[in-house]
Amino acid sequence: MNLNRSVLIAMTMPDGSVQIMNFGVVARGDVLPSGATWLKDEGWWLRDPTSATIEDEISKVFPTGERPVSWRRIEPSEIKEQDRVFRGAWKDTGKAIEPDLTKSKALKADMIRKERKVALRDLDAEWMRAMGQGKKAEVEAVEAKRQKWRDAPADPRIEAAQSVEELKQIKAA
Amino acid sequence: MLILRANTDDINVVTGSAADIEVHLSAMQADASTPPVVQPLPNLGPLASITTATTTMILDTSGITSGHVVNVKHISIYNNHASQASTVRVEVADGTATTVLAGMNVNLLAGESLVLTEGGVALHYDSNGGLYPSVGNRASQAEMEAGTATDKYVTPQGMNWHPGVNKAWGKHAISGAVPQMTATWNVTSVTDSGVSRVTPVIATDFSSANYSISACAEAATTTYSATTTCLICVVRNATPSVTQFTLDLLEIDIGQATDPAAWYWSALGDQ
Numbered sequence: 246m247n248l249n250r251s252v253l254i255a256m257t258m259p260d261g262s263v264q265i266m267n268f269g270v271v272a273r274g275d276v277l278p279s280g281a282t283w284l285k286d287e288g289w290w291l292r293d294p295t296s297a298t299i300e301d302e303i304s305k306v307f308p309t310g311e312r313p314v315s316w317r318r319i320e321p322s323e324i325k326e327q328d329r330v331f332r333g334a335w336k337d338t339g340k341a342i343e344p345d346l347t348k349s350k351a352l353k354a355d356m357i358r359k360e361r362k363v364a365l366r367d368l369d370a371e372w373m374r375a376m377g378q379g380k381k382a383e384v385e386a387v388e389a390k391r392q393k394w395r396d397a398p399a400d401p402r403i404e405a406a407q408s409v410e411e412l413k414q415i416k417a418a
Numbered sequence: 419m420l421i422l423r424a425n426t427d428d429i430n431v432v433t434g435s436a437a438d439i440e441v442h443l444s445a446m447q448a449d450a451s452t453p454p455v456v457q458p459l460p461n462l463g464p465l466a467s468i469t470t471a472t473t474t475m476i477l478d479t480s481g482i483t484s485g486h487v488v489n490v491k492h493i494s495i496y497n498n499h500a501s502q503a504s505t506v507r508v509e510v511a512d513g514t515a516t517t518v519l520a521g522m523n524v525n526l527l528a529g530e531s532l533v534l535t536e537g538g539v540a541l542h543y544d545s546n547g548g549l550y551p552s553v554g555n556r557a558s559q560a561e562m563e564a565g566t567a568t569d570k571y572v573t574p575q576g577m578n579w580h581p582g583v584n585k586a587w588g589k590h591a592i593s594g595a596v597p598q599m600t601a602t603w604n605v606t607s608v609t610d611s612g613v614s615r616v617t618p619v620i621a622t623d624f625s626s627a628n629y630s631i632s633a634c635a636e637a638a639t640t641t642y643s644a645t646t647t648c649l650i651c652v653v654r655n656a657t658p659s660v661t662q663f664t665l666d667l668l669e670i671d672i673g674q675a676t677d678p679a680a681w682y683w684s685a686l687g688d689q
Contacts, residue, residue, distance in 0.1 A: 251599040251607070264617075265596045265610040274586075274604035275578045276622045292606075305619045305661040306609050321594040329595055329677050332613045 248273070248284070252294050253321060255337045256303065256313035261345075263337045264313070265324070268294055268302055294318065331409050344409045353406075354398040357417045361394045364417075368394070419538055420490035420510075420519075424482035427512050429490070432473045434505030437497050439468040439526070441476050444492040450485045457486060467498065493534040497526040506532055563688065578604075578689075585629075586620045587684035592638075592677060600680065614667040614677050615654070622689050623660040629687025631658065635667050635678035649676065 250271040256264045269278075273289045279301050281292035292298055303313060317337070325343040326335070334348035368391050375383035397417040406412045422429070424447070433439050443462050448454035468474050479488055495506055508522035521540025524532055529545030542550040557570035562579035577583055586604035590597035596610045602618075609617040635651045654664035665683065669676045 247601055249599045249602060253596065256609075262612070264612065267590075267596060267599050267608045267610075269599050269602070269606045272599060272602055272605060272621075274621045275575055276604070278606045278621045302607050302619060306607065306617055308659045308661055324595045327595045329592075329613075332610075332677070 248289050253319045253324075254294075254299055254303075254316055255319045255323075255342055256306075256316040257337050259311055259314055261336055262333075263335045263342055264306075265319075265342070266302065266306060268299060270294060326409065330413055334409075346406070346409060349409045349412055350403050350406065353403050353412045353415065357397045357400070360417050361397060364394050365391060419536055420534070422477070422479055422488040422490065422510065423512070424479045424486035424488055425484040426479065427488075427510055428475050428479055429477035429493075430473050430509045430511055430516075431468065431476050431495065432505075432507040432509065433468050434471050434507075434525075435502055436470050437468075437502040437504035437526070437528070438499040439504060439506065440496045440498050441465045441468065441474075442492075442494040443476055443490065445477065445488050445490045447482060448487050448489065449483070450487075454487070457483075471504070490534075491536045493522075495526070495532040497528055497530050499528050501528050503527045508532075508534070581686070581688065584684040584686055585622065585624070585689050586618075588618050589680055589682050590616055590618070591636075591680040597681060611664055615664060616681050617657070617662055617664045618683065619662045620685065624685075625660070625688045627658045627660060629658070629685055631663055631683060631685050633665050633681065633683035635682065636680040638677060638679045649678070651681075 248271045249269070251267045251269050254266040254268050256266060258264060269292065271284065271289060271291050275288070277283065277290055278292055280295065280298040281290040283289070284291050299316065303316060307313070319342065323341045325341050326332070331344035331349040331352055333352050334344040335342055336345045368387055372384060372387040372391065375387055394417065400415060400417070402415050403412065406415070429443070431439070431441060442465070445462060446459060447457040449457055462477070465476055476493075477488070477490065482488065493508065495508070497504060504526055506524060506526050508519045510517045510519065519534065519540070522532065522534060524542050526532060527545065531543040533541045533543065535541065544550060555570055557567060557572055557576050559576070559579045561567045561570055562572070562576045563581060565580055565582065578585065584603070588602040588605045588608065589600045590608045591600045592598070597608050597616050599605065599608055604621045605618055606621045607619045609619075611617045631653050633651050633653065635649055637649060650668050652666050652668070654666045657664040665681060667676060667678055
């Protein structure tokens with residue numbers, strides 16, 4: 246039997262990023278959390294998501310250091326990017342949790358750089374082999390591919406994108 | 419069996435709360451002859467319910483001929499209150515000294531009973547008529563934490579105190595784009611702290627940040643390759659506190675953060 250139930254809390258951090266807490270409303274353990282009561286089913290407790298219990302939970306998520314500047318309860322449907330590709334760019338608009346386009350563009354370029362690192366490793370090996378074997382045409386072809394990767398993070402399509410969906414369609418090479 | 423000296427020894431019930439305690443007592447009287455001759459029964463009731471925190475004499479031998487004996491066969495004490503519990507203590511008093519009868523000093527919850535049998539055994543019944551188990555040999559928290567006793571038994575709650583038992587665990591499947599409280603023990607929340615990063619909060623604080631965390635992740639694909647499934651799950655540096663910790667997941671090949679299908683973790687330590 247699993248009675249686990251929770252609600253979502255969106256917490257906006259000082260840098261504008263957002264963290265999403267799944268706040269346990271029904272869960273189990275041997276000790277009651279603050280503000281909770283035991284359910285009839287032994288070991289399970291119920292805790293209403295009041296301002297007091299949520300604030301208390303936030304203080305446990307952030308025992309030291311930066312704390313959220315604001316929080317609000319959200320519905321699952323308010324999270325707009327289900328595939329989390331640009332999770333690092335999520336922000337709370339007050340009506341939805343969705344990626345910030347400017348931050349997403351920077352993330353896209355960074356993703357391409359990481360892909361490039363792996364691609365160049367293989368291309369470098371190909372280039373060395375072709376060079377060693379004196380295959381000039383092949384050397385030039387591999388070099389062209391390498392240059393394409395070098396230019397990829399600065400692909401003008403990234404800056405021109407009007408939505409995160411357009412960004413997701415851009416392939417580096 | 420309980421034998422009292424007539425005109426000297428009495429039995430009192432001491433109640434600690436204003437419940438509704440009903441007492442029944444069975445006894446017989448004998449004289450000092452050899453062999454003893456059974457005498458008419460003393461007037462033992464019915465006794466009025468005890469509804470205050472007080473001391474009530476339930477067997478008064480003052481009217482019985484001195485030198486006779488009173489043989490108490492049975493005492494039944496029942497808490498008839500709907501909700502109020504009360505401590506109940508049964509004592510024998512001779513006007514100078516008072517002695518609490520063995521096993522007859524308990525907290526009677528609503529609907530519970532305390533019985534002294536003819537054999538002198540005290541029995542504590544719950545509201546369903548079930549006998550309370552012996553708790554004298556139950557392992558305490560300190561004994562569970564020491565983990566060395568061989569003459570104690572473990573209760574379901576006591577299980578949580580042993581150092582070799584997980585104090586908290588969780589499975590957080592990614593659903594609706596955020597990690598869920600899919601299945602947990604002793605966890606109050608899980609926070610999606612960023613890209614491939616979660617922070618569970620433990621319901622019962624650890625006694626320090628020095629506890630052990632085991633964690634892993636379920637890959638989000640079955641198409642294995644160096645760049646999609648060479649995952650490493652780590653405890654984020656310096657995050658463990660008595661209440662929470664943070665896990666990160668990395669594709670080790672290119673250092674790219676990646677989201678799993680689910681997070682799994684457990685924690686052992688002293689609480």
